Amino acid sequence: MKKVPFFNYPELYNSNKEEFLKIFDEVASRGAYILQNDIVEFEKSIANYCNVKHAIGVANATDALEMAFHISGIKEGDEVILPSHTMTASPSAVIANKGIPILVDCNEEGMINPDLIEEKITQKTKYIMPVQLNGRTCKMEKIISLAEKYHLTIIEDSAQGLGSTYRGKQAGTFGLAGVFSFYPAKILGTFGDGGMIITNDDTFAEKCFKFRDHGRSNLDCEMWGRNSRLHNLHAAFLNFQFKSFNKTIQRRREVAKLYHKYLVDESNIKLPLFDDDNHFDTFQNFEVLVNKRDQLKEFLAINNIGTIIQWGGKAIHQFERLGLNHFDLPQTDKYFENCLMLPMNLFISNDDVKYVSQKIIEFYKNA
Ligand SMILES: *Cc1c(COP(=O)(O)O)cnc(C)c1O
Numbered sequence: 247m248k249k250v251p252f253f254n255y256p257e258l259y260n261s262n263k264e265e266f267l268k269i270f271d272e273v274a275s276r277g278a279y280i281l282q283n284d285i286v287e288f289e290k291s292i293a294n295y296c297n298v299k300h301a302i303g304v305a306n307a308t309d310a311l312e313m314a315f316h317i318s319g320i321k322e323g324d325e326v327i328l329p330s331h332t333m334t335a336s337p338s339a340v341i342a343n344k345g346i347p348i349l350v351d352c353n354e355e356g357m358i359n360p361d362l363i364e365e366k367i368t369q370k371t372k373y374i375m376p377v378q379l380n381g382r383t384c385k386m387e388k389i390i391s392l393a394e395k396y397h398l399t400i401i402e403d404s405a406q407g408l409g410s411t412y413r414g415k416q417a418g419t420f421g422l423a424g425v426f427s428f429y430p431a432k433i434l435g436t437f438g439d440g441g442m443i444i445t446n447d448d449t450f451a452e453k454c455f456k457f458r459d460h461g462r463s464n465l466d467c468e469m470w471g472r473n474s475r476l477h478n479l480h481a482a483f484l485n486f487q488f489k490s491f492n493k494t495i496q497r498r499r500e501v502a503k504l505y506h507k508y509l510v511d512e513s514n515i516k517l518p519l520f521d522d523d524n525h526f527d528t529f530q531n532f533e534v535l536v537n538k539r540d541q542l543k544e545f546l547a548i549n550n551i552g553t554i555i556q557w558g559g560k561a562i563h564q565f566e567r568l569g570l571n572h573f574d575l576p577q578t579d580k581y582f583e584n585c586l587m588l589p590m591n592l593f594i595s596n597d598d599v600k601y602v603s604q605k606i607i608e609f610y611k612n613a
Pocket residue numbers: 305306307308309332333335336377403405406426427428429439440441
């Protein structure tokens with residue numbers, strides 16, 4: 247029986263095993279484990295690609311967000327506006343800095359609804375954190391103009407956004423800083439955790455470079471910091487993977503097009519938007535809205551098709567014990583009754599996409 251896992255972790259390695267073994271051997275033989283040429287090269291590549299001045303390799307995107315808020319000078323009690331459809335990492339970066347997350351409802355795409363931001367702004371609001379979800383960048387004009395009007399700093403959670411653009415501008419480059427994640431299942435994923443901060447601000451960047459390495463510069467401690475360095479070995483693997491990043495994006499877009507082709511006439515499923523004059527989408531995830539979501543998920547599982555409801559099935563305000571359930575977010579609640587992520591990665595074949603689509607159609611025929 248055919249099997250389509252949601253993500254194929256072994257294949258991340260096995261698909262380029264020879265190359266990765268060579269890289270491991272070459273880097274380890276040099277003893278180049280911490281902050282060596284490979285990370286410098288990777289930081290340059292990402293900075294160039296995103297057309298920003300600085301990229302700072304860190305341990306993961308959660309650290310990247312936490313550091314970005316800390317270094318930008320967040321104070322206790324500062325309010326940060328963000329969507330509820332995001333990973334806990336986004337509000338936890340605020341909480342870790344004694345800030346207050348203020349959650350905003352989503353629009354039909356599942357992204358922060360820019361029209362609902364202004365009513366949440368108070369004297370205490372200091373930041374907006376848009377989340378560039380699923381490989382799509384938010385409509386940024388309104389967010390930027392609100393930030394200007396109320397003197398708010400934009401820090402983007404673009405952990406899922408690498409390569410996606412809005413009006414030709416890369417995710418992560420719209421405010422003071424953006425972050426990326428190199429978690430294995432991310433669009434550019436390594437064999438473990440990894441992350442990055444990007445920025446055009448020289449002073450901010452200099453502090454990030456120091457902060458991730460114990461506040462040091464040339465071994466002199468110039469400020470308090472922490473250890474949050476992207477492993478040099480991971481950077482070496484990522485340098486190799488980044489060479490084919492355009493192909494990676496292209497393939498994901500092909501898979502998305504195939505899903506669209508097969509499922510366009512199925513009225514029980516709402517497919518993610520695909521490009522337009524402003525957006526370039528990279529499909530970090532292929533998140534659909536479906537009727538009878540839980541039954542469909544179960545039916546697909548019986549047919550060996552792996553699907554995931556993002557964040558374990560809950561938006562931030564729906565995790566009772568995180569204490570943010572006082573936010574009233576009807577659109578997000580509705581979204582989380584219907585959302586489901588279909589397999590979307592480099593390791594699924596055109597046949598797999600067809601099989602998944604056929605099974606979805608079959609489910610609704612018999613439902
Ligand atoms: C993956 C992810 C993160 C966290 O990234 P890590 O590198 O795992 O810390 C943060 N925000 C979003 C939206 C993510 O998808």
